[in-house]
Amino acid sequence: MLEKTRKFREEFKNQTLAAIITALGLVIALSWQDVIKKAFNSIPKKGILIYHPYLADVYSALIITALSVIAILILSKWHQSQQA
Numbered sequence: 600m601l602e603k604t605r606k607f608r609e610e611f612k613n614q615t616l617a618a619i620i621t622a623l624g625l626v627i628a629l630s631w632q633d634v635i636k637k638a639f640n641s642i643p644k645k646g647i648l649i650y651h652p653y654l655a656d657v658y659s660a661l662i663i664t665a666l667s668v669i670a671i672l673i674l675s676k677w678h679q680s681q682q683a
Contacts, residue, residue: 636656639655639656639659
């Protein structure tokens with residue numbers, strides 16, 4: 600019974616930590632949102648972007664998503680090496 604309680608507490612701590620880290624990551628992302636938008640909006644529009652201004656937002660979202668996925672993969676590998 601004590602072993603189950605210990606495992607539950609450990610898992611609860613892990614899940615709580617993950618939720619807090621996720622919330623902090625969201626706060627960080629939201630704080631950078633305006634900066635990123637202003638940076639992309641300051642780039643002169645040429646060609647297709649003149650007729651479809653939303654494409655700049657799509658491009659920025661794709662770049663940010665790709666960088667985030669790479670960061671998640673790196674952090675996952677690091678976490679796995681810490682568990683071993």
